[in-house]
Amino acid sequence: MAARNKAYDTMRREAVRPAKETAAGWHLPAAIPDPAEEVTEMVEPESVVRDDMLRLVFTCCHPALALDAQVALALRTLAGLDVAAIARVLMVPQATMAKRLVRARQKIAHARIPYRVPTDAELDPVLVRVTGRDCQARKGDL
Amino acid sequence: MALYAALLYYPEDSYWTSPEEEQFSAGYAEFGQAAGAAGVLRGGEALHPATMATTITVDGGKGGKVVTSDGPYAEAKEILGGFYVIEAADLDEATRWAAQPPAAWRGKVELRPVVPMSGGAAQS
Numbered sequence: 001m002a003a004r005n006k007a008y009d010t011m012r013r014e015a016v017r018p019a020k021e022t023a024a025g026w027h028l029p030a031a032i033p034d035p036a037e038e039v040t041e042m043v044e045p046e047s048v049v050r051d052d053m054l055r056l057v058f059t060c061c062h063p064a065l066a067l068d069a070q071v072a073l074a075l076r077t078l079a080g081l082d083v084a085a086i087a088r089v090l091m092v093p094q095a096t097m098a099k100r101l102v103r104a105r106q107k108i109a110h111a112r113i114p115y116r117v118p119t120d121a122e123l124d125p126v127l128v129r130v131t132g133r134d135c136q137a138r139k140g141d142l
Numbered sequence: 143m144a145l146y147a148a149l150l151y152y153p154e155d156s157y158w159t160s161p162e163e164e165q166f167s168a169g170y171a172e173f174g175q176a177a178g179a180a181g182v183l184r185g186g187e188a189l190h191p192a193t194m195a196t197t198i199t200v201d202g203g204k205g206g207k208v209v210t211s212d213g214p215y216a217e218a219k220e221i222l223g224g225f226y227v228i229e230a231a232d233l234d235e236a237t238r239w240a241a242q243p244p245a246a247w248r249g250k251v252e253l254r255p256v257v258p259m260s261g262g263a264a265q266s
Contacts, residue, residue, distance in 0.1 A: 064233055111255045112144050114232040 069104040145256035150245035151220040166244035173243040186226035
């Protein structure tokens with residue numbers, strides 16, 4: 001629990017964002033750091049799975065985030081594309097994309113979307129979301 | 143831990159005070175007991191129907207003319223019927239609780255994170 005609290009403190013910490021993203025979030029109290037940077041700092045000894053990247057995949061694809069936010073967040077934090085590139089690829093204005101990413105990060109922080117791998121019981125519907133297809137047949141491989 | 147407001151929305155034609163909804167009152171009692179025993183229930187109230195609502199706005203800024211109107215702020219097919227305040231570690235835990243009162247299948251439950259106020263009980 002101490003580790004988790006520390007992680008959330010870290011997430012709430014002020015961080016220097018690229019100017020456009022910061023500007024897009026001006027109306028909210030604090031800029032939220034990039035989950036990709038923050039997750040790697042997190043230590044959760046009670047967790048069996050220590051794969052930060054895997055946890056990040058599940059956070060980016062959490063159902064509490066809109067699909068367009070999931071896609072943008074995955075391209076930003078998992079694929080490492082910058083905002084301009086994501087905006088081009090998804091054919092939306094760069095300011096719109098910056099705003100979408102800021103909102104997604106803020107929702108992760110304020111609504112406390114967890115950084116964790118789902119339990120076995122939760123996994124099936126989650127995998128459909130993460131991979132975009134039904135993974136029932138592949139469950140044994142996990 | 144974080145606080146969440148679980149806002150219970152009902153279709154207007156099957157509002158929780160309507161006679162046909164009475165069969166679900168046991169479901170709310172059950173939820174209240176389970177959530178209370180688990181220590182996650184931090185408050186909540188049931189609301190009279192939206193037809194009992196009065197909407198207030200002040201025209202022309204602070205100290206301006208107080209305008210009241212009969213009815214809810216937004217006319218919608220689904221109306222706010224009550225709320226719980228739930229304390230949970232994260233959104234996934236809050237979601238598990240929010241899925242339990244009958245409003246979750248009679249209508250919808252909206253989970254809104256509560257802004258922690260310094261010195262308030264919401265601080266964790």
